[in-house]
Amino acid sequence: xxxxxxxxxxxxxxxxxxxxxxxxxxxxxxxxxxxxxxxxxxxxxxxxxxxxxxxxxxxxxxxxxxxxxxxxxxxxxxxxxxxxxxxxxxxxxxxxxxxxxxxxxxxxxxxxxxxxxxxxxxxxxxxxxxxxxxxxxxxxxxxxxxxxxxxxxxxxxxxxxxxxxxxxxxxxxxxxxxxxxxxxxxxxxxxxxxxxxxxxxxxxxxxxxxxxxxxxxxxxxxxxxxxxxxxxxxxxxxxxxxxxxx
Amino acid sequence: xxxxxxxxxxxxxxxxxxxxxxxxxxxxxxxxxxxxxxxxxxxxxxxxxxxxxxxxxxxxxxxxxxxxxxxxxxxxxxxxxxxxxxxxxxxxxxxxxxxxxxxxxxxxxxxxxxxxxxxxxxxxxxxxxxxxxxxxxxxxxxxxxxxxxxxxxxxxxxxxxxxxxxxxxxxxxxxxxxxxxxxxxxxxxxxxxxxxxxxxxxxxxxxxxxxxxxxxxxxxxxxxxxxxxxxxxxxxxxxxxxxxxx
Numbered sequence: 001x002x003x004x005x006x007x008x009x010x011x012x013x014x015x016x017x018x019x020x021x022x023x024x025x026x027x028x029x030x031x032x033x034x035x036x037x038x039x040x041x042x043x044x045x046x047x048x049x050x051x052x053x054x055x056x057x058x059x060x061x062x063x064x065x066x067x068x069x070x071x072x073x074x075x076x077x078x079x080x081x082x083x084x085x086x087x088x089x090x091x092x093x094x095x096x097x098x099x100x101x102x103x104x105x106x107x108x109x110x111x112x113x114x115x116x117x118x119x120x121x122x123x124x125x126x127x128x129x130x131x132x133x134x135x136x137x138x139x140x141x142x143x144x145x146x147x148x149x150x151x152x153x154x155x156x157x158x159x160x161x162x163x164x165x166x167x168x169x170x171x172x173x174x175x176x177x178x179x180x181x182x183x184x185x186x187x188x189x190x191x192x193x194x195x196x197x198x199x200x201x202x203x204x205x206x207x208x209x210x211x212x213x214x215x216x217x218x219x220x221x222x223x224x225x226x227x228x229x230x231x232x233x234x235x236x237x238x239x240x241x242x243x244x245x246x
Numbered sequence: 247x248x249x250x251x252x253x254x255x256x257x258x259x260x261x262x263x264x265x266x267x268x269x270x271x272x273x274x275x276x277x278x279x280x281x282x283x284x285x286x287x288x289x290x291x292x293x294x295x296x297x298x299x300x301x302x303x304x305x306x307x308x309x310x311x312x313x314x315x316x317x318x319x320x321x322x323x324x325x326x327x328x329x330x331x332x333x334x335x336x337x338x339x340x341x342x343x344x345x346x347x348x349x350x351x352x353x354x355x356x357x358x359x360x361x362x363x364x365x366x367x368x369x370x371x372x373x374x375x376x377x378x379x380x381x382x383x384x385x386x387x388x389x390x391x392x393x394x395x396x397x398x399x400x401x402x403x404x405x406x407x408x409x410x411x412x413x414x415x416x417x418x419x420x421x422x423x424x425x426x427x428x429x430x431x432x433x434x435x436x437x438x439x440x441x442x443x444x445x446x447x448x449x450x451x452x453x454x455x456x457x458x459x460x461x462x463x464x465x466x467x468x469x470x471x472x473x474x475x476x477x478x479x480x481x482x483x484x485x486x487x488x489x490x491x492x
Contacts, residue, residue, distance in 0.1 A: 026340065029308075029347075054341045054344070057304065058307065058308055058344045059307050060309060061304065061307025061309070062275075085330075086356055086358075088385065090270075094270070098300070101275075111392075113390075113393055114388070114393050115392055117388045118389030118392065120389075141334040141360070142360070143361050143362045143364030143365070146357075146361055146364065147358035147359055150398060151398065153397060154399070205334075
């Protein structure tokens, strides 16, 4: 199988899009699967990948969203589980096993949880199956400054330490808020070209697509700007066509 | 309804136990629910509460574990979702809504994610429904030193900052590794008596029950030492009876 990175770039190329659709559905639990299917059906040929989180997974579980996984497979869309894992090794490996068994391509993890008995074996296990691990490096909400933004003494910051961990630990990608071009630039300097940058925060959270396209981040994660749009397909296309795929 | 803290102490008193059973089941997805039911059935009158995490929730979802919730309700056992949430507010609130709707009493969160647009509204929402929020303050794996153990300059440490956040933010409890009596003591000094201390790490992770009972932590979280025991009931009773309930 090709690497997660290659699968991402093949999908982006084929669908002419760097938009990762966050399939975040609200509302009655019995209607969430249908709502997610409907947006995915409308947008599947103009997105690069799909990100699923607790909006779907918590009420329905992996067994309840097999349809979504199947739709992504048929369209060649990599599927990312955004669970922001930060548990001990045995639990993390249990999560990873379930995600890979059910056909997911990648997952997000918080590097705060550490390496030994934290993420070390997660990296091994996911990479052995050609999957991807995306590490959170700077999030898009105000409170991010209470964690990712903390200073560590000696002029060092959590954000830079996490970027360095992504490089040292062999992460496939990092997640950096679209709201700070400066942070994306700094993270890129640290992680180098071998690590993809995924950016949430455009749209409902206030980040500007135009500014994001001027950064060298790789993929834009978009949820509400598409999910809440009257015409999700049009919303995706308008975000995808701000600039040609490089 | 009584507060989460009162429900915990009533259950501990009635069941003569300060053991929180971590219902972490492995193995074939189709058999996990039955495995969890079986251990819960065998131990339900000698545990203080039940903690569920991705071992059950990720494959089955909340809709798939209604039986477990029902068993806990009938036995008066508070139910804690250990998802270690660390997301932006809209996602956190979606998670909280689902957990409360399906009958959970409390959830764990990582204070790293911060206050504004992080955990502020989570606290409000959970407390409005008499639920509990438990903040991670020091975990039980080696890599915990890469996060919880980090120094912040000026002699401050992440662990102490997180303990202070638990107090300032009105957390109902904190999670501190059973492997360090010193950390439990220090956390107690910071959070005071109004905040419960939950400790994982006894058993499979190497923590000693005898040493833990000499600390003033409130509840011991135990997974593998019970789940993997030939006789889970006997394992729970042996842990619960090391000392009388204070």
